[in-house]
Amino acid sequence: EAQVTQNPRYLITVTGKKLTVTCSQNMNHEYMSWYRQDPGLGLRQIYYSMNVEVTDKGDVPEGYKVSRKEKRNFPLILESPSPNQTSLYFCASGRTQQALEKLFFGSGTQLSVL
């Protein structure tokens, strides 16, 4: 089954404790992206990747890191989480960066930073 898999689904942590949210897709997609969803703000893009070893900042990259060493994986790293990073996070992938392509989303990771 074609899917984007995120882990964990729920995560509670404390300020400053490094964490990683994993994302994997099994569709051989070139394009992957991370979003955060906050009430009233919709989706805001954190980082995206157009292919292996190619990453770019989105609208809200501060406090986050990503890597794209393999085509299928695109982990999101919070080196020193802060309470304002409490949010619902989504990973998405698409066949290419091209305008016509639809995105496939993971089920989300609800992160709480205390």
Added chain:
Amino acid sequence: AQSVAQPEDQVNVAEGNPLTVKCTYSVSGNPYLFWYVQYPNRGLQFLLKYITGDNLVKGSYGFEAEFNKSQTSFHLKKPSALVSDSALYFCAVRDIAGDSNYQLIWGAGTKLIIKP
């Protein structure tokens, strides 16, 4: 500046009635427009897209959307609502002009509630 507006935070419709979820956009070039749906505790799912051609686009689950260039709108519609249509709906536009790098611009979302 590029933007997408969903003017209604919430839309309430009785089951069986037609529904409309509104979306307006502002981009510098020709827009590619999308609707996505998010069911509770799930990721977003693609519903439909407008690229070019017929202004009325049909998508999944009986939804359709009407592109109106003069009003810069892309409203989502369904002739007869189902309780199972209750979800959060997002409009998005992809600006293919200039240095946009094809990134999606998202609306804030509209919660659709269908009452039996």
